[in-house]
Amino acid sequence: MASPASSAPGGVAVVGSGLIGRSWAMLFASAGFKVKLYDIEQRQVTYALDSIRKEMKLLEQSGSLKGSRGAEEQLSLISSCSDIREAVEGALHVQECVPENLELKKQLFAQLDGIVGDQVVLSSSSSCLLPTRLFSGLVHVKQCLVAHPVNPPYYVPLVELVPHPETAPATVDRTYALMRKIGQSPVRLTKEVDGFALNRLQYAIISEAWRLVEEGVVSPGDLDLVMSDGLGMRYAFIGPLETMHLNAEGMLSYCGRYSEGMKRVLKTFGPVPEFSGAAAEKVHQAMCVKVPDDPEHLAARREWRDRCLMRLARLKSQLQPQ
Ligand code: NAI
Incomplete structure (x- = not known):
């Protein structure tokens, strides 16, 4: 009791x-x-x-x-x-x-x-x-x-x-x-660092998302799907390091297989975006098609997000790691 x-x-x-x-x-x-x-x-x-x-x-x-x-x-x-x-x-x-x-x-x-x-x-x-x-x-x-x-x-x-x-x-x-x-x-965190860990990861993702949209490689809507229907599915359960470990025969095997490819791609990442001007306008318009930016629509979407997170939290507590 x-x-x-x-x-x-x-x-x-x-x-x-x-x-x-x-x-x-x-x-x-x-x-x-x-x-x-x-x-x-x-x-x-x-x-x-x-x-x-x-x-x-x-x-x-x-x-x-x-x-x-x-x-x-x-x-x-x-x-x-x-x-x-x-x-x-x-x-x-x-x-x-x-x-x-x-x-x-x-x-x-x-x-x-x-x-x-x-x-x-x-x-x-x-x-x-x-x-x-x-x-x-x-x-x-x-x-x-x-x-x-x-x-x-x-x-x-x-x-x-x-x-x-x-x-x-x-x-x-x-x-x-x-x-x-x-x-x-x-x-x-053993010492302070600007952005702590979560926002450093988040900003790395936002930065590359912005560049891909700004360069016209992918639409804003599709970019969000890459995360919500792709990477995000597994990241709710395992992080990027464990993903590496599982996607090969362990971490060292992953590094051996994929490090050259990762470094090649990482070297093509562009400068820090400005997050303004035409690119900001384009992303804003695309987001407003999905969720109009008036208080009612934003609140309703936040409530839906919170309901999803509540269900996900319940699912995670039921699925104990093996
Ligand atoms: P908020 O604006 O909703 O609430 C702040 C409250 O502090 C208000 O009720 C205000 O009246 C009160 N307040 C102002 N001066 C005060 C004082 N001297 N003594 C006592 N109370 C005082 O802010 P929110 O969003 O709750 O954020 C609080 C902190 O949490 C911030 O440092 C924020 O960065 C952090 N945080 C916010 C997140 C978010 O998504 N909102 C997420 C993680 C952290």
């Missing part, structure tokens, strides 16, 4: 209750953690609690709610907070989710640095701000790291853990264990 809320193992503070803050709150609650949700805008927290309630009820009805507790019990673990000191008091983990603005985040971490003790982990959800820019000079820098989720975090489990050079290994270990506990899939 699930343990009651009162015996929840330590508390978590989520600072910023927008899209990502709401997802983190749901994930922590799904594993039985008490969550204090703080936002500089009180009405944002009110809206967040309301939308979390609606989403959890829908997830419960469709059998997709995470964790062993029911929606009501999970909801009872999440409370709003209008005072940052109160929010972080007694917390073992603080997950920052304020907008992606360096000055704003630096101010917030400086404020947190002044009020927290030596036991808490201070974790930023930043998509691309480097830990040295966020945390350098903080008294509690050893307790700081970036834990970058992927949107939508409730269905896409990856979290990139990126340390500052002075982050204590124990901070990364603790956050890794916490992420596993809430059902996410953490990966450790």
Whole structure:
């Protein structure tokens, strides 16, 4: 039986209750953690609690709610907070989710640095701000790291853990264990690098996709199919390195067979695209034929994408590796 809320193992503070803050709150609650949700805008927290309630009820009805507790019990673990000191008091983990603005985040971490003790982990959800820019000079820098989720975090489990050079290994270990506990899939970067790992891979793909379309080799629609009906099918289950391993008699065999061909093709890759002008117009028009860029159509398509990801997440959990 699930343990009651009162015996929840330590508390978590989520600072910023927008899209990502709401997802983190749901994930922590799904594993039985008490969550204090703080936002500089009180009405944002009110809206967040309301939308979390609606989403959890829908997830419960469709059998997709995470964790062993029911929606009501999970909801009872999440409370709003209008005072940052109160929010972080007694917390073992603080997950920052304020907008992606360096000055704003630096101010917030400086404020947190002044009020927290030596036991808490201070974790930023930043998509691309480097830990040295966020945390350098903080008294509690050893307790700081970036834990970058992927949107939508409730269905896409990856979290990139990126340390500052002075982050204590124990901070990364603790956050890794916490992420596993809430059902996410953490990966450790040993040092910071611009774009972290996920966006470096994503931008490499976007860059070559753009060049192929700009040069008229393939239409925008067909380019997307190359990924969604081709590479993406296997990448949902195995990564590029394991793909190499399986596509020959092991990795060394793959390198022996295909490295010359890979290097030849890679040398033909062009410069970084500008992502503007006629090419941007062409891609935009093609995308709008599929999904018109008004808020209703975009929202409907995002909802469809999230439903697909939810089903995929379920399938992945059923198909345990052999
Ligand atoms: P958002 O704009 O939806 O939410 C930000 C929230 O922070 C708002 O509710 C705002 O009122 C609040 N806020 C602003 N200043 C604050 C302060 N000083 N103290 C407390 N709360 C404050 O932003 P979103 O999309 O949730 O992004 C949050 C972070 O997560 C960003 O760093 C972003 O880069 C990162 N992230 C976003 C992803 C996405 O797809 N949206 C994916 C992965 C990471």
